[in-house]
Amino acid sequence: xxxxxxxxxxKLTRRLRRLRRTETMRALVRETRLTPDLxxxxxxVCEGEGVRREVASMPGVFNLSVDExxxxxxxxxxxxxxxxxxxxxxxxKDDIGSLAYDPGAPVQSAIRAIKRAAPDVLxxxxxxxxxxxxxxxxxxxxxxxxxxDPSVEQIVRAAVSHAAAGADIVAPSDMMxxxxxxxxxxxxxxxxxxxxxxxxxAKYCSAFYGPFxxxxxxxxxxxxxxxxxxxxxxxAEAMREVEQDIAEGADIVMVKPAxxxxxxxxxxxxxxxxPTAAYHVSGEYAMLKAAARNGWIDEPRxxxxxxxxIRRAGAxxxxxxxxxxxxxxxxxx
Ligand code: PBG
Numbered sequence: 001x002x003x004x005x006x007x008x009x010x011k012l013t014r015r016l017r018r019l020r021r022t023e024t025m026r027a028l029v030r031e032t033r034l035t036p037d038l039x040x041x042x043x044x045v046c047e048g049e050g051v052r053r054e055v056a057s058m059p060g061v062f063n064l065s066v067d068e069x070x071x072x073x074x075x076x077x078x079x080x081x082x083x084x085x086x087x088x089x090x091x092x093k094d095d096i097g098s099l100a101y102d103p104g105a106p107v108q109s110a111i112r113a114i115k116r117a118a119p120d121v122l123x124x125x126x127x128x129x130x131x132x133x134x135x136x137x138x139x140x141x142x143x144x145x146x147x148x149d150p151s152v153e154q155i156v157r158a159a160v161s162h163a164a165a166g167a168d169i170v171a172p173s174d175m176m177x178x179x180x181x182x183x184x185x186x187x188x189x190x191x192x193x194x195x196x197x198x199x200x201x202a203k204y205c206s207a208f209y210g211p212f213x214x215x216x217x218x219x220x221x222x223x224x225x226x227x228x229x230x231x232x233x234x235x236a237e238a239m240r241e242v243e244q245d246i247a248e249g250a251d252i253v254m255v256k257p258a259x260x261x262x263x264x265x266x267x268x269x270x271x272x273x274x275p276t277a278a279y280h281v282s283g284e285y286a287m288l289k290a291a292a293r294n295g296w297i298d299e300p301r302x303x304x305x306x307x308x309x310i311r312r313a314g315a316x317x318x319x320x321x322x323x324x325x326x327x328x329x330x331x332x333x
Contacts, residue, residue, distance in 0.1 A: 032312040034304065036080035036327035040124060040277075040319040044215050045069050045106040046089040057211035058282055059289050061321050063089055069110045070117045080327040083122040085171060085319060086110055087216055088131055096140055097132030101157035103165065111165040124169035124198060125162040127183075129154055136213075136220040138174040138228065146227055152179045159183045163192040171254070173200040175228040181248035198277060198317075199250035202238035202264055205229035208257045208283030215282065238264050242272055252317065257281040259306060262313040269314030278315035280306065285321040300329050 019029045044055070044063045051065035064072055073084055088107035090099035099105045111123055129151065130138045139151025151174065159170040160183075170187075172179050180199050187195050205226050213219045230237060242253045253272065255265045256279035269276045288306065292299035303322050310318050320326065 039323035040083040040085050041081050041323035042085050044087045045110040047091045055215040057214050066110045066113050070113050073114050079324045081323045085124040087126050093134040097129035100132040101161040108165040115166045122168050124171050125167045127159045127170050127172040128174045130218040131216045136218050148176050151176050152182050155179050156182050156186045163195040169196045169198050171198040180245045180250050184249035196251040198252035199245040201242045201245040201253040202255045204232050206257050208281045210283050211286045212282035235264050258310045265313040275316050277317035278310045280320040
């Protein structure tokens with residue numbers, strides 16, 4: 001090709017590559033930044049003492065007894081991660097999930113212990129029955145159906161007991177109708193008007209929760225979660241879910257999973273202009289870990305690219321098992 005000809009033929013007034021020439025230039029025009037402030041680290045709290053058991057399908061994630069959970073929070077804080085969300089693994093389960101609102105259960109004990117050791121750490125709690133029911137469903141099962149209103153009653157009890165133990169945020173993940181309003185009402189009645197609600201508003205029935213159910217021993221014994229979690233094909237319906245939770249008093253709304261629902265995150269943020277969380281779920285984490293362990297991807301880059309894309313889509317808060325690793329990577333860059 002004739003070089004000088006090509007050169008004179010191109011009369012470009014805009015050369016978009018100018019702003020990509022050096023790292024300093026790229027940093028100057030960068031639109032999306034990650035900071036550890038927006039990360040929330042999930043922790044799985046179990047019974048016992050000195051327990052630190054790695055979840056097979058989630059390298060780097062552990063079932064932790066309360067004392068170990070406190071240590072984990074302290075090291076996370078040193079990494080720059082100051083928010084956690086707690087899940088409970090009770091020793092005993094029953095058909096109504098009564099350990100979900102037992103003041104001596106792992107989550108409630110962990111809240112008190114963490115608040116004693118690190119009062120400035122923000123504690124959110126996942127509110128659901130699936131970890132507490134012997135059948136593994138998110139609610140009360142009557143005639144093979146997950147009965148909405150009786151389930152909400154139990155979920156409200158769990159939320160109130162987390163607030164009473166000192167949780168800053170309760171996060172209902174059950175997807176029953178009306179639970180946000182019922183929780184708000186019950187919290188206010190008992191003097192917990194400062195406890196915030198982060199609603200798992202658009203929570204999809206996803207294959208990507210697989211490893212979590214390993215970690216939390218919450219695989220349903222029969223059936224699935226399709227009668228309450230959303231159909232992955234729907235996004236207008238997600239707007240109705242979010243609208244409803246906001247109307248009922250949610251302070252933060254969540255989309256879950258994250259990467260396969262970036263369009264939903266963007267739509268929710270744009271439409272409601274509300275604090276919006278995205279949950280980068282267990283399966284999304286496990287896929288990156290598995291590929292990295294095989295040497296098929298560059299893990300730090302893939303991790304940061306993934307979290308950046310969630311942020312770019314509009315998430316204000318990212319719940320991720322990568323919180324600590326990402327915070328360390330950001331600090332080094
Ligand atoms: C409880 C709950 C689940 C997750 C968060 N809260 C599991 C489920 O709905 O089956 C999934 C989190 C993850 O996969 O990382 N209902």
